[in-house]
Amino acid sequence: MENELAxxxxxxxxxxxxxxxxxxxxxxxxxxxxxxxxxxxxxxxSDDAVSRQLLLAIAQELxxxxxxxxxxxxxxxxxxxxxxxxxxRSRIWSLEKNWLNCMNVKMNGQNLWRYxxxxxxxxxxxxxxxxxxxxxxxxxxxxxxICARLAALSQQDGRSETSNAYAKKAVxxxxxxxxxxxxxxxxxxxxxxxxxMKFLSAGVVYYNxxxxxxxxxxxxxEIDQEALERVLVAAVTCTILxxxxxxxxxxxxxxxxxERCANLKIYPILQKVCLERILRKPEIDAFSETLEPHxxxxxxxxxxxxxxxxxxxxxxxxxxxGLGTFLGGIAPEEVEKVAAKxxxxxxxxxxxxxxxxxxxxxxxx
Numbered sequence: 001m002e003n004e005l006a007x008x009x010x011x012x013x014x015x016x017x018x019x020x021x022x023x024x025x026x027x028x029x030x031x032x033x034x035x036x037x038x039x040x041x042x043x044x045x046s047d048d049a050v051s052r053q054l055l056l057a058i059a060q061e062l063x064x065x066x067x068x069x070x071x072x073x074x075x076x077x078x079x080x081x082x083x084x085x086x087x088x089r090s091r092i093w094s095l096e097k098n099w100l101n102c103m104n105v106k107m108n109g110q111n112l113w114r115y116x117x118x119x120x121x122x123x124x125x126x127x128x129x130x131x132x133x134x135x136x137x138x139x140x141x142x143x144x145x146i147c148a149r150l151a152a153l154s155q156q157d158g159r160s161e162t163s164n165a166y167a168k169k170a171v172x173x174x175x176x177x178x179x180x181x182x183x184x185x186x187x188x189x190x191x192x193x194x195x196x197m198k199f200l201s202a203g204v205v206y207y208n209x210x211x212x213x214x215x216x217x218x219x220x221x222e223i224d225q226e227a228l229e230r231v232l233v234a235a236v237t238c239t240i241l242x243x244x245x246x247x248x249x250x251x252x253x254x255x256x257x258x259e260r261c262a263n264l265k266i267y268p269i270l271q272k273v274c275l276e277r278i279l280r281k282p283e284i285d286a287f288s289e290t291l292e293p294h295x296x297x298x299x300x301x302x303x304x305x306x307x308x309x310x311x312x313x314x315x316x317x318x319x320x321x322g323l324g325t326f327l328g329g330i331a332p333e334e335v336e337k338v339a340a341k342x343x344x345x346x347x348x349x350x351x352x353x354x355x356x357x358x359x360x361x362x363x364x365x
Contacts, residue, residue, distance in 0.1 A: 001028060001036055005043045021054055025061055034069045186210055187231075194238055195294060200248055203239035206231055207255060232260055236270050237291070241298055244305040245347040266290060278310045279303055281328060304330060304338050309348060312361035320357045332357065 004024055011017040021044060029037055041058065190205035210231050236255055242248045255261050256274040264270070269287050272279055284303055288296060307327045311318065320332035320339075327335070339359050342348040349362035 001039065004028070005040070009043075018054055022057060025054070025057055029061060034065070037065065037069075190234070194234070197294065197298065199238040199298070200242035200245075200251075203235050203242060203248075203251055206235035206238060207251065211235060211260075228260075229264070233264055233266060233290075236261060236264065236266055237295065240269065240273055240287075241295055241302050243302070243345075243347065244309050244342060245345075273306060276306075276310045276313055278307050278327075301338070304334070305342060305347075308335070308339055308342065312348065312350065315361060317358055317360045320359065323359065335359075 001024065008017055008020040008024070011020060025040070029040060044054065044058070186205055186209050190202045190210065193199075193205060194202035211228065239248060239251050239255065252270070252274045256270060261267055261270060266287065269279070269283055272283070284299075288299055291299065304327065308323070311323055311326060315323075318326070320335045324330040324332050324335045336352065336354075336357070336359075339348070339350070340352055343350050343352065351360045351362070352358075353360065
């Protein structure tokens with residue numbers, strides 16, 4: 001291939017040169033030969049006259065490679081450290097957009113484009129700084145969708161700085177005049193909030209700004225009945241996992257009155273949380289089985305807070321030891337710590353007598 005590419009470089013006519021590159025790409029590039037693909041990409045990107053058509057063909061052709069091989073190919077210096085090698089911003093965007101479209105497949109339980117877009121390729125290219133904006137509504141929607149997805153995935157992978165950059169770019173792309181991109185962006189924004197452990201904010205967006213809208217279809221993005229149910233479950237779950245407080249209670253009450261929530265499998269725990277009843281181990285365990293790892297991380301704390309609120313509806317005062325026993329064997333020190341924090345943050349009315357190790361509730365019985 002080295003000799004063939006050298007011969008192509010010697011062709012003076014740009015059109016004929018691109019045709020020969022396309023021929024080599026289609027007929028001689030093997031998905032089994034990573035070194036060959038790396039050499040081809042490196043050579044082509046050194047050509048100042050490379051066409052958009054060839055860039056798109058590269059994206060499509062390399063989609064046949066295994067994820068780990070794609071990462072290796074697109075980590076070569078001519079790509080990862082020199083975005084300018086692609087030429088104009090429009091060329092970069094065209095390649096990025098088509099590349100992401102090529103990667104809408106699953107491999108080993110992971111979304112293929114997550115390997116490249118969120119972890120390797122696009123962050124290195126600085127996509128958030130190079131996306132060209134124009135007046136095309138379709139183009140704006142596509143860019144918004146990609147930026148929002150990348151923001152969510154980058155956040156999930158612990159790349160907060162990259163995630164924030166994509167989120168800001170998504171806001172820039174959105175002209176605040178179209179319901180379609182607004183709603184589509186909110187789906188990903190809510191997920192970002194959730195992955196950032198901002199569960200109340202996520203619950204508010206999921207429920208108030210997505211589940212309550214009448215819009216269901218926008219371009220290729222659609223919320224059907226099944227998807228709506230998943231969003232409702234996410235809204236309820238996130239709100240339950242939020243710290244106890246007035247805003248959470250109001251949102252929980254609204255969900256409890258929503259007829260759509262009555263058909264959800266997690267409705268029983270929503271009901272007990274709304275009615276401020278003590279949550280016991282069997283129902284806590286059942287709820288835990290529906291949670292993702294990042295959600296389980298806050299479950300114990302949330303349950304203790306909820307049950308302390310529930311206890312405040314039963315007792316006027318109680319010792320830390322007695323309250324811990326009532327709540328299922330929680331250590332007195334932990335009860336005091338959680339209760340003190342809730343009172344300090346004005347999420348519960350009461351006072352603590354540290355001498356007698358007693359908490360006095362001021363809630364109405």
